[in-house]
Amino acid sequence: MKGSLGARAHAGGPPGVMEAGGGTSRPRVSFRHATRDDLDAIVRLLADDPLGAARESYSTPLPESYRAAFDVIRADANNELVVACLGVDLVGVLQMTFIPHLTYKGGWRAQLEGVRVDTRVRGRGIGRALLEWAIARARERGCHLVQLTTDKARPEAKTFYESLGFAATHEGMKLHL
Amino acid sequence: MKGSLGARAHAGGPPGVMEAGGGTSRPRVSFRHATRDDLDAIVRLLADDPLGAARESYSTPLPESYRAAFDVIRADANNELVVACLGVDLVGVLQMTFIPHLTYKGGWRAQLEGVRVDTRVRGRGIGRALLEWAIARARERGCHLVQLTTDKARPEAKTFYESLGFAATHEGMKLHL
Numbered sequence: 485m486k487g488s489l490g491a492r493a494h495a496g497g498p499p500g501v502m503e504a505g506g507g508t509s510r511p512r513v514s515f516r517h518a519t520r521d522d523l524d525a526i527v528r529l530l531a532d533d534p535l536g537a538a539r540e541s542y543s544t545p546l547p548e549s550y551r552a553a554f555d556v557i558r559a560d561a562n563n564e565l566v567v568a569c570l571g572v573d574l575v576g577v578l579q580m581t582f583i584p585h586l587t588y589k590g591g592w593r594a595q596l597e598g599v600r601v602d603t604r605v606r607g608r609g610i611g612r613a614l615l616e617w618a619i620a621r622a623r624e625r626g627c628h629l630v631q632l633t634t635d636k637a638r639p640e641a642k643t644f645y646e647s648l649g650f651a652a653t654h655e656g657m658k659l660h661l
Numbered sequence: 662m663k664g665s666l667g668a669r670a671h672a673g674g675p676p677g678v679m680e681a682g683g684g685t686s687r688p689r690v691s692f693r694h695a696t697r698d699d700l701d702a703i704v705r706l707l708a709d710d711p712l713g714a715a716r717e718s719y720s721t722p723l724p725e726s727y728r729a730a731f732d733v734i735r736a737d738a739n740n741e742l743v744v745a746c747l748g749v750d751l752v753g754v755l756q757m758t759f760i761p762h763l764t765y766k767g768g769w770r771a772q773l774e775g776v777r778v779d780t781r782v783r784g785r786g787i788g789r790a791l792l793e794w795a796i797a798r799a800r801e802r803g804c805h806l807v808q809l810t811t812d813k814a815r816p817e818a819k820t821f822y823e824s825l826g827f828a829a830t831h832e833g834m835k836l837h838l
Contacts, residue, residue, distance in 0.1 A: 526763060527763065530763060530764060536764070539764070539765050539766070540764070540765075540766060541766055547766055547767075549766045549767040549768075550763060550766060550767045551767075552767055553761050553762065553763050553766075553767025553768070554763065554767070556761040557761050557762075557763070560739070560761065562737070562739070563760070563761065565763070579762060579763065581758075581760050583740070583758050583772075583774075584730050584733040584734050584737065584740065585730065585734075585756060585774060585775060586703060586704065586707060586727060586730050586731065586734070586742070586756065586775060587707060587713070587716070587717070587774065587775045588716050588717075589716070589717060589718055589724055589726045589727060589730075590724075590726040590727045590728075590729055590730025590731070591726075591730070595760075595772075597760075597762060597764065598762060598763060598764045619836065619838070622838065623838055627838060628837065628838055629835055629836065629837055629838065630835075630836040630838065631810070631833070631834065631835050631836070632834050633808070633810065633831035633832060633833050633834065634831060634832050634834060635830060635831055636829075636830055636831060636832060637830075642832050642834070645834050646834075648836070649836050650834040650835065650836045651834065651835055651836070652832040652833070652834050653812060653813060653814075653833070653834075653835055654810035654811060654812055654813060654832075654833025654834070654835065655810060655811050655813060655819050655829040655831075655832075655833055656808070656810050656829070656830070656831025656832055656833040656834075657808065657809050657810065657811060657819070657822050657823075657827035657828065657829050657830075657831070658806060658807075658808050658827065658828055658830055658831065659796065659806065659807040659808070659825070659826050659827045659828070660805065660806055661796070661799065661800055661804060661805055661806060661807065
């Protein structure tokens with residue numbers, strides 16, 4: 485995710501359908517759960533990113549591993565792929581994982597991963613609205629906490645998440661196997 | 662988790678049963694998945710911690726919310742509670758969550774949370790052995806990455822995880838709802 489995502493604050497309002505940038509002539513942004521037909525567009529978004537380019541493979545046909553992972557995610561009630569659409573175009577994506585924990589007296593957390601917005605539509609508040617939708621979804625699922633990790637190579641992303649109320653209280657540590 | 666966890670390196674070897682501290686007369690440390698009978702001891706560990714004390718409630722009987730959360734975790738194939746035992750005593754715990762993602766061409770990650778070792782047995786390498794067991798379990802589950810977040814208020818924990826190969830490449834961001 486790029487810092488430009490947060491460059492224009494969205495005025496808020498209930499998640500669902502919103503005006504992108506407040507204009508009446510622009511296509512409306514909507515949010516929904518992904519279907520299998522969205523997979524090509526999602527992987528294109530994941531790959532169209534300086535960090536993603538090195539680890540994703542967007543080709544036609546799509547590598548089978550993506551379809552297999554999509555089916556596993558869709559079949560799991562604790563994982564949801566959320567997409568943002570501008571008219572008929574898929575322009576944003578994130579994954580939500582709902583995790584039951586013993587900590588905090590047995591509380592659920594929502595975790596966000598794979599947040600991306602199409603480079604062509606950045607600066608319109610779509611990323612912010614997508615995050616606000618996800619935060620509302622986390623409340624709906626009864627979560628007491630929303631969490632994510634963001635690469636330190638993207639300091640503007642940290643600033644963006646802070647503007648949404650996230651606090652960088654933790655180190656995000658990774659061990660590649 | 663305290664830094665003293667990592668004060669004595671464990672020599673390694675296959676996860677399972679190990680000698681604690683290398684002595685032959687000491688009880689052996691073993692690792693297994695938690696059962697419902699372990700719940701009281703687990704919550705006691707979670708609460709016996711400077712950060713945990715503020716957010717947990719260890720009492721007899723245990724608040725029902727812990728039992729409900731335990732049952733949800735046990736019923737979910739993608740969540741596992743792992744305990745370390747020294748003889749018959751439960752002395753360590755962590756939770757593993759296995760998460761399917763589209764990123765990295767559709768790869769599974771293992772996430773660790775709620776890592777605790779009994780203050781009375783720290784410095785014997787039990788935390789290190791518990792982490793090594795969890796990393797081996799992540800490999801067994803086909804994960805390409807193990808991840809966790811650790812509170813910046815515990816800098817010694819970061820050092821401990823780095824000694825196990827984790828890199829603090831990310832900000833760990835939290836939003837309390």
